[in-house]
Structures are given as C-alpha cells and as structure tokens.
Amino acid sequence: MRGLRPQSAPIPRAAVARAGVALAAPLAVGLAVDQPLYGALVSMGALSGVIGDTADAYRMRILNIAVPQLFGALGVALGTLVYGEGWVAVAALTLIALVSGMISSIGAVASVSGLLLLLNAVVGAGLPMPGPWWKAPLLLTLGGAVVLALTLLGWPLRGGLPERAAVAATYRAVAELLAAAGTAEYDDKRAAVTRSLNTAYDLVLARRARDHGRKPTLVRQLAQLNALIPVLEAAPAAHLRGRPLPAAIPAAVRSLAAAIETARPAPVEDGDGLPPPATPSERAVDHALRHAATVVHAATVVHGAEPDPGDVDDRLGRPAALRVRARHAVRGALLSEASWRYGLRLALCIGIAQSLVSLIAVPRSYWVALTVTFVLKPDFGSVFSRAVLRALGTAGGLLVAAVVLAEVERGWWDVPVMVVLAALIPAFSAKGYAYQTAAITPVILLLSDWLNQQGFGLVLPRLYDSLIGCAITLVAGYLLWPESWHTRIGARLADTVADTARYVAIAFGPDVERDDRTARVRARRRLYRDLSALRTEFQRALTEPPPTGSRAAAWWPLVVAVERIVDATTAARVRVDHGAPPPAPSEVADVERQLRELAAGLRTSHVLVAVRAELEGDERGVLAPLRQEVRAARAIASPQP
Numbered sequence: 001m002r003g004l005r006p007q008s009a010p011i012p013r014a015a016v017a018r019a020g021v022a023l024a025a026p027l028a029v030g031l032a033v034d035q036p037l038y039g040a041l042v043s044m045g046a047l048s049g050v051i052g053d054t055a056d057a058y059r060m061r062i063l064n065i066a067v068p069q070l071f072g073a074l075g076v077a078l079g080t081l082v083y084g085e086g087w088v089a090v091a092a093l094t095l096i097a098l099v100s101g102m103i104s105s106i107g108a109v110a111s112v113s114g115l116l117l118l119l120n121a122v123v124g125a126g127l128p129m130p131g132p133w134w135k136a137p138l139l140l141t142l143g144g145a146v147v148l149a150l151t152l153l154g155w156p157l158r159g160g161l162p163e164r165a166a167v168a169a170t171y172r173a174v175a176e177l178l179a180a181a182g183t184a185e186y187d188d189k190r191a192a193v194t195r196s197l198n199t200a201y202d203l204v205l206a207r208r209a210r211d212h213g214r215k216p217t218l219v220r221q222l223a224q225l226n227a228l229i230p231v232l233e234a235a236p237a238a239h240l241r242g243r244p245l246p247a248a249i250p251a252a253v254r255s256l257a258a259a260i261e262t263a264r265p266a267p268v269e270d271g272d273g274l275p276p277p278a279t280p281s282e283r284a285v286d287h288a289l290r291h292a293a294t295v296v297h298a299a300t301v302v303h304g305a306e307p308d309p310g311d312v313d314d315r316l317g318r319p320a321a322l323r324v325r326a327r328h329a330v331r332g333a334l335l336s337e338a339s340w341r342y343g344l345r346l347a348l349c350i351g352i353a354q355s356l357v358s359l360i361a362v363p364r365s366y367w368v369a370l371t372v373t374f375v376l377k378p379d380f381g382s383v384f385s386r387a388v389l390r391a392l393g394t395a396g397g398l399l400v401a402a403v404v405l406a407e408v409e410r411g412w413w414d415v416p417v418m419v420v421l422a423a424l425i426p427a428f429s430a431k432g433y434a435y436q437t438a439a440i441t442p443v444i445l446l447l448s449d450w451l452n453q454q455g456f457g458l459v460l461p462r463l464y465d466s467l468i469g470c471a472i473t474l475v476a477g478y479l480l481w482p483e484s485w486h487t488r489i490g491a492r493l494a495d496t497v498a499d500t501a502r503y504v505a506i507a508f509g510p511d512v513e514r515d516d517r518t519a520r521v522r523a524r525r526r527l528y529r530d531l532s533a534l535r536t537e538f539q540r541a542l543t544e545p546p547p548t549g550s551r552a553a554a555w556w557p558l559v560v561a562v563e564r565i566v567d568a569t570t571a572a573r574v575r576v577d578h579g580a581p582p583p584a585p586s587e588v589a590d591v592e593r594q595l596r597e598l599a600a601g602l603r604t605s606h607v608l609v610a611v612r613a614e615l616e617g618d619e620r621g622v623l624a625p626l627r628q629e630v631r632a633a634r635a636i637a638s639p640q641p
Helices: 013-032 036-052 058-081 087-103 108-126 135-158 161-179 186-204 206-211 216-239 248-262 280-300 322-335 337-359 366-375 383-407 414-429 433-452 455-479 489-508 514-541 548-577 585-604 624-635
Strands: none
Touching (some): 013 036, 013 414, 036 108, 036 135, 058 087, 058 108, 058 135, 087 108, 087 322, 087 337, 108 337, 161 248, 186 216, 366 455, 489 514, 489 548
C-alpha cells in the first residue's frame, strides 16, 4: 500500500518534453519514409535512453545513456542470432542473464547496462527483427543517440549548473539543519543533509575525479563542499544546547547558498548580525560559518584568483584512476559472493521462463522473461514489492493500451498518441514504480505492435505473461533463496555499530592530535554515508513480508540511535576543539566497549534485548550526552509478541 501511494516529487518538465519528442519523432520519420518498422525500433532505443536518463550532471548523463545503449545493442544482436532456435535460445538467454546479474553489482551505470543487455536480448530472441543481424542493434543505438543529443542541447548554457546547484542545495540543507537545532526536527534534517552531501560529492568529486587539480571549477566546488565540514561538525554541539540558534545563523548559510547558485560574490564575513559566541558550541558555529563565508567569497569573486588546488583538502579521499577502478570493479564482480548469487538467481528465473514458453505454446511469450528482467532487480528495491507493484502497474497500463489499440488506427495517429504516452513516462516515474510500469506498458505494446501486427489481441496475453513472470520471480527468485528470509540487515547494522566504536576511538583516543583532523573527518563522512545506505536498506526491508519486514521494523529505532551516537561524538569533539576539557581515557574506553558489545550482540541474535549500560563519568563533561545516547541504544529491545 505504501508503494501505491504517489510520491510527492516534482514533475521533471524538461524530461517530459524530451521523452515526447524522442519517442514520437523517429516514429514520424519512419512513417514518412514508409519504414514504420525502422521508426518503431529507433523509438524502442529511445525508450531505453529515457528510462536511463536519471543523472543531473551532463557528464554523468553521457555515461548513463551511452554506456547502457552499447550493452543494449550487444544484447539485441545476441538475441537476434538465436531467434527461433528453441533450446539454444534458452541456453543463450540463461547465460546472458548470469552475466547481466553479475555486472549489475558493480554500480549504478553497470546495473542499467546489465538490465538493457538482458532486456534487449530477450526482445531480440522473442520478436522478428529486420535483417541483416546488425540492423536492429544499429537502429536501437540510434534511438539512444537521439535522447542523448536532446539531453545535451543545454550543455553549452548549463554545463556546470547541475553541480553548482547540488552544492547550493547542500548549503540550504545545512541551513535547515541549523534552523532545526534544539528541536525535534533535527534528526530528519540531519538525514537530509547526509543525502544532499552524498549527492553533491558524487557529482563534483567521484564523477570528475580525473579533473582534480586541473579544472578551476572542480577546485571551487570542492572547496565549497569541504568548507561545510566544520559547520556540520558544529551542528550537533549546537543541537545539544537544547534551544534553537538565532535565526541570523541559518539565514547566513542561505545567503551563501544563493551566492553559490548565482556565482556572485558573497560577503567575506557573513557575521555582522550574529550574536557574539559565549560557549564552546557557539564559538564552533561562529568560526565554522565565517570560514565557509571566506571560502565561498574566494570561489565566487568575479575575476578573482582561483583557490589553490594544493589547499583543497579532499575529505573523502580521491578516487583512483578510471582504469584502476574498472579493473577493481570487474575483479570484485567475478570474486564477489553477492554478485554470483544475484547472477544465479536471475539466470535461474530466466531459464525457467524461457523453458516454460518453449514447452507451452504461449503467443509472443517474450513478455514473461521481460517481466522477470524488470522485477528481479534487488538493487532497485524489494523484489517482493516490485513483483506486486509490477502486476498492478501492468494491469493499469494494459487498460490504456487496450483503448489505444482498439480505437486508434495504426498510422499517423500513432504519432500524437506516442507524444502523450511517452511524456507520461518521466512524469509517472517520479511517482513510484507501479506508476512507471503503468506508463511504460502501453508504449512498449504500441511499439511492439508494429513488429508483430497483433493489435488488440496483444492485451490479454500480455497480462497473463506478466502474472506468470511475477510468479516465477516470487518463487524461483525470492522464496527459494534464504537471503530473502534471513536478511543481512542485522550484520550490516552490527558493522555500522562497530565502525561507530572505532570513530569514538579516533575522536578521543590517546594519540589524537591536531593533524589527525582530516582522518577523523573522513571517518565521520564515511560513517554517515554508510548510515545513509543502511537507512535505504532498512526502508527496503520494511516492504518485505515477515520475518524480514517485522525484524526491520523492530530494529529501526536502533538505526536512529546509532545516528544520534555519531552526532553526540562529533559534538563532544567540537567542544573539546573549542576549549572544553577533554574526557578521561577511561570514559572513552567505557563507551567504546559498550558499542562493541552491542555490535557483537547484533551478530549473534535476531532479538534485541535491553541492557542496562553502566557508564561512569563526569555528568557535566563533554561525554555526558554521548553516554546518554549509548544508554538509550543499549536499552532498545525487540517488541514482545
């Protein structure tokens, strides 16, 4: 039911217009030159590009669209070669499914590439394609090129805007966090900051790693992001004061965000209206804010000097060269147990689907394997919920397709219909998976009707095929695999708790010196990123049936408690850096021991048992809030039946 509730996401107007043109124009050209089949294939390739165009940065859009299109072309070529070959096609598609599943574990672009590799192979093996064998791959790739060309039209005018907007959005998220300090909304705002900072670093750093030290724009944006680190470190200390900060403080951060977004100079010192700091936490906020204002001013001043690349401190660690990362990714996919496990799950389901349609006369049966390919994507969300939502979305999309196929005559009327249906894909994709499926289904059916000329007769068989594909996925790809029922969320949570214990040791250990600040910040950022991924994993697990869903619901409070422990640790460290007395080593050791005991308990039990943590120390010292959060985490217990 949660998946059926439309998400409150804005409609991407540019993507809506782009999808309508990209899918309808090739069809119109094909009709104009009396080759509607070729036009339909180009539109199919454009459909893949529209689905994959999810990035913000233009450089990343090239990867997100172009790389999967190449894999899709390879897939349709292999599928065409085994079309009508019976059990040879079954074996070939099963092997392709294994490869597709394994490469999907590498990353986001590889996941979409694996999806298109298998998807187009299934289509090529199930639908008659125009000869010779290279023509269909060429036409599909041309469709992707149309989407890519339309996407890149704005690059000369808006080339750096997505990255700059992401940095500005992170500053605004930090402003909202500071505004929520001392209130009940702080935890939600902090999670939003983590997501925003992850996105900005991914756009600016990870996706432009080879430009480091050579592109002034990269240096500016990275400097602006790194200037936020002291502000983020000071935020937990401000929150623990128990009262809101003056409104001028978040307003100052918002002014910095506006300066970044408009590329206009910001005041060097944005603290004219701020109250003078009196406590260590207030001094931390004041110093961090003035430092960020200085960096933003230096980066946005007109015709000013660029920040020195040597002074840019990369808080996350610079990624290795592209070829090194590619080699490590391939080695990881080949040696990873999770990669093989997903590849085998997908291969088993595709093998069953293709074997079934080879033994039973199912008309145009490629839709069964097509459904399995779309649904069995655990990196896209819960397989269980995707299967249910896929069935419901397909049923809704078939109602629209039935009206179109029954009432609209094949020919030029398909062009305006395609404009409307294609435009719905990005609009509905923002609302949820069921809505995306409902939008894509009539488009695929309308395009495939140009290949097999079945008309309204396509509708009911496609519904049956979708239900069969969902059933195969639920049984062979979900129920038969122990990981579906014995989720590893407990192990991941235990690893995060252990990392939190190490972070406490890094922050207050006996060897902590001023020079260790970068290592401490990097450890905290890595921990926050892991916590963000853990939240996503738990939210996915919540949509699973029992026992996975119920266990995730029982352990969710502990995820929040761990986040608060990290915040309290950071706040204590900031207070020490700004004049507060450091804690005794015995206090730090007690906190670290309690966290390691909690991690060990999570690895050995599926039930949370309340533990009364005995933590001694100065109740007025910097670790007092941290001890309170640790006691709260140890006191969390699973609900009693």
